[in-house]
Amino acid sequence: MIPATERTPATAPACACSACRPERDLPPCSGPAAGHAPEVRIATSVITGKNRWDHFLARWGINRMGRIVAPGLYRLGNPTADSPVFASANYTLSFDVLRSALAGIDAWILVLDTKGINVWCAAGKGTFGTAELVRRIVVTGLSGIASHRRIIFPQLAAPGVSAHEISRQSGFTVEYGPVRARDLPAYLATRTATRDMRTVRFPLADRLVLCPMELVHVLLPLIAAAVVLYFLAGPVAALAAVAAVLAGTVLFPALLPLIPTRDFSMKGFILGTIVTIPFAAAFARAPGLSGNAQIIAVLVPFLIIPAVVAYLALNFTGSTTFTSRTGVKKEIFRYVPVMVIMAGAGTILGIALGILRLAGVA
Amino acid sequence: MLDAYAENTLRYFPEKCINCRRCTQVCPHGVFAEGEDRAELLNPRDCMECGACSKNCPAQAIEVQSGVGCAWAMIGAALRGKDMDTECSCGGPEGSCCGGETPEEPCSCGTEKREP
Numbered sequence: 001m002i003p004a005t006e007r008t009p010a011t012a013p014a015c016a017c018s019a020c021r022p023e024r025d026l027p028p029c030s031g032p033a034a035g036h037a038p039e040v041r042i043a044t045s046v047i048t049g050k051n052r053w054d055h056f057l058a059r060w061g062i063n064r065m066g067r068i069v070a071p072g073l074y075r076l077g078n079p080t081a082d083s084p085v086f087a088s089a090n091y092t093l094s095f096d097v098l099r100s101a102l103a104g105i106d107a108w109i110l111v112l113d114t115k116g117i118n119v120w121c122a123a124g125k126g127t128f129g130t131a132e133l134v135r136r137i138v139v140t141g142l143s144g145i146a147s148h149r150r151i152i153f154p155q156l157a158a159p160g161v162s163a164h165e166i167s168r169q170s171g172f173t174v175e176y177g178p179v180r181a182r183d184l185p186a187y188l189a190t191r192t193a194t195r196d197m198r199t200v201r202f203p204l205a206d207r208l209v210l211c212p213m214e215l216v217h218v219l220l221p222l223i224a225a226a227v228v229l230y231f232l233a234g235p236v237a238a239l240a241a242v243a244a245v246l247a248g249t250v251l252f253p254a255l256l257p258l259i260p261t262r263d264f265s266m267k268g269f270i271l272g273t274i275v276t277i278p279f280a281a282a283f284a285r286a287p288g289l290s291g292n293a294q295i296i297a298v299l300v301p302f303l304i305i306p307a308v309v310a311y312l313a314l315n316f317t318g319s320t321t322f323t324s325r326t327g328v329k330k331e332i333f334r335y336v337p338v339m340v341i342m343a344g345a346g347t348i349l350g351i352a353l354g355i356l357r358l359a360g361v362a
Numbered sequence: 363m364l365d366a367y368a369e370n371t372l373r374y375f376p377e378k379c380i381n382c383r384r385c386t387q388v389c390p391h392g393v394f395a396e397g398e399d400r401a402e403l404l405n406p407r408d409c410m411e412c413g414a415c416s417k418n419c420p421a422q423a424i425e426v427q428s429g430v431g432c433a434w435a436m437i438g439a440a441l442r443g444k445d446m447d448t449e450c451s452c453g454g455p456e457g458s459c460c461g462g463e464t465p466e467e468p469c470s471c472g473t474e475k476r477e478p
Contacts, residue, residue, distance in 0.1 A: 124412065124430045158388035158414035158427065176387045193387070198392035262365045264433075318432025322391065324411040327367035328431035329446065332368060336437065 002343040038141040043074040043095075045103035049097055057282035058093055060212045060354075064116070067092040067305035071113035074099075077106035082187070086177075087133065087157065089114040089122050103341045105188070108146060112136050123160030130161050134169045143171075152177045155198060200321045207253040210319045214249035218312065232354065240279040244305045248312025253319075264323070265335035268313025272306030279305065288357075296353045303346030307339040371408040371427040376400050377421035385424060388414040 011322075014138065059065050069090040077098055085108040088098045095111060102109075112132050114122035122128035133151075137143065155176045164176035177196035178187045187193050222245045230238035254272055259267040284299040314331055317323040372393070378398025379400035386394045386401060395404040396413060401423075429447060436446045 015427060066429045121430075137427075155388060156390065158418055160417075162417045164418070164420040169445050176384075179390060195392060198387065198390070199392055242395045261377060262367060264376040315437075318430065320431075322408070322410050323431035324367060324370045324409060325427070325429035325431045325436075325447075326370045326411060328433050330366035332433055332436060332440075332446075 014200050038139065039072065039140070040140075040145070041072055041074045043076045043099050043109060045076065045099050046180040047096060047100045048196065049198075051092075055093055055096070056154065059209060061168065061216045067358050068116040069095045069109050069111055070189030071136065073113060073142060073145065074109040074298065075111055077101055077104075079106040079108050081145065083146075084108050085110055085146055086153045087112060087151050087153050088120045089117065089128055089157075091116050091118045093121075094118045094154075097181045098184075100213045101184045101350050105185070108142075110140065110142060110151065111134060119157070119281070120156040123157045126160055130155050130165045133161060133166060136171060138169050140254075149173055150175055153183070155179045156200070186356070202256075202321045204254065206321075206325070207256060211250045211253055214253065214312070214316065214319065217315075218245055218249060226311065233350070236279065236282050240276075240305060242303060243275055244272065244308045245312065248270055248309040248316075249304075250277075252309065252313045253316060256316075256320075263331055263335070264313045265310045265331050268310030269306045273302065275309060276301045276305040293356065300350040303342045303349065307342040307346070310335065311339050314337060367406065370406070370409045370411055371424040371425075372406055372415075374401075374403045375423045375425075376403075376408075378421045380419060380421045380423075384390040384418045384420070388418050390414070401428065 015066060054067065057063060069092055071090045080184045083106045086098060086102070087110045088095050090111050090113055095109070098109065109166060110133075112122075112128055113136070116128045116131070117125065117127060119128055149171055151166075156179055158176060161174065165177070166174050175191075176193075177184060178193045179200050180197070183193070183197045186198075202304045220299060226238040228243045229241050248268065248271075252268060255271065256267070259271055261267055261270065279301045280298045283301060284294055286297060289297055314328075314335065317328045317331070374394075381397070381400050383396055384403065386396050390412065391405065391408040391410060393403065393405050393409050397404045409426065410431065411426050411428050415427055415474070416422075416424040416426045416428065427447075439446050
């Protein structure tokens with residue numbers, strides 16, 4: 001991992017750069033690829049059982065960097081020089097969704113080196129970018145293979161690539177296809193995308209598929225917290241930790257549009273408060289608590305659980321399809337201090353309650 | 363009051379528009395609509411600041427401080443004392459790519475300099 005401070009923003013050289021890891025397939029800085037004919041790989045539209053298993057593992061973040069497709073030009077079916085050219089990212093899920101959507105269509109697929117990241121994320125980072133595309137056209141010798149000068153891009157590549165810059169630098173015209181690869185057959189029939197095809201949505205299935213990853217992110221801290229709470233405060237407290245994390249990582253994505261208010265943190269506070277109710281009730285009934293101690297025992301989960309759920313909810317912004325940076329930044333400054341104060345106060349009160357009980361006061 | 367997303371950095375200068383309609387093609391939230399002789403700003407509040415429109419506008423008629431709204435990355439950057447605005451940008455339907463999931467940061471070499 002290269003520390004961010006050492007990553008100097010460079011202006012797009014269309015050649016191998018000495019500061020990076022050397023890439024064998026890059027031409028030297030002095031000019032275009034010379035010598036041997038570039039390799040064209042073969043792709044099919046068939047998604048095998050192994051592919052599906054791979055997709056499942058990818059959703060759990062297992063062997064994340066094993067999901068890389070070799071960058072380069074692929075032949076799908078029996079394309080001719082007139083066949084359409086599609087650009088894709090070198091992430092298995094991106095590549096597979098494209099090739100399977102093109103079943104029965106003879107085409108070329110130009111896979112860019114996006115470091116194994118999907119189209120939209122890579123476009124946001126700039127790795128699915130103008131420079132990489134222009135370089136990949138040269139490396140693959142696309143100009144000599146296709147008779148036309150037109151590449152169909154996934155619409156979500158647009159944050160990374162500049163259509164007019166690509167035309168200027170490579171002579172290829174950019175055509176933005178639909179957002180979803182499954183709309184490609186309909187798009188190819190008319191070469192126009194409807195407003196529906198151009199709009200990103202975030203339906204239940206798209207939200208649920210992200211849950212495993214959200215959960216995996218926080219699994220270790222959760223196990224640690226649950227174990228500590230189990231020994232310090234008992235099984236109900238450990239269960240509360242599990243419930244808080246499941247609420248933030250599974251229930252929250254599932255219920256996202258149904259929870260009132262628009263800010264993710266506020267939605268999280270609301271969901272967290274509801275989840276807290278049964279646990280607060282259980283703590284209140286703990287035997288041998290005096291009146292004041294009972295109030296503290298109820299207060300502690302109401303301070304900690306909503307704060308945790310709200311924090312996890314806020315972190316889900318990065319996985320959604322619609323949160324703006326300005327808005328998320330506002331949310332961070334507005335709500336994170338509240339979360340910290342709530343969780344901090346809850347923890348201090350919880351520890352105080354434990355000490356009082358040990359001392360036999362409460 | 364409880365809507366952090368009511369405002370964003372999208373600015374449209376219709377007088378510069380050459381009506382190429384690229385913005386209406388690339389916006390994933392239908393912010394721009396085709397107009398008679400220039401693009402029309404239809405739903406500015408739906409803008410997620412992905413930057414696709416400004417990057418693909420050949421007439422510089424659209425400005426937006428692009429970046430991806432990912433709290434995970436921004437909080438992480440703030441905690442490590444980095445600039446919240448220039449750290450990892452991520453998000454999208456394929457899952458979050460921030461935090462510890464990305465084992466290797468792509469080197470900036472050969473990637474594009476994002477518009478300020």
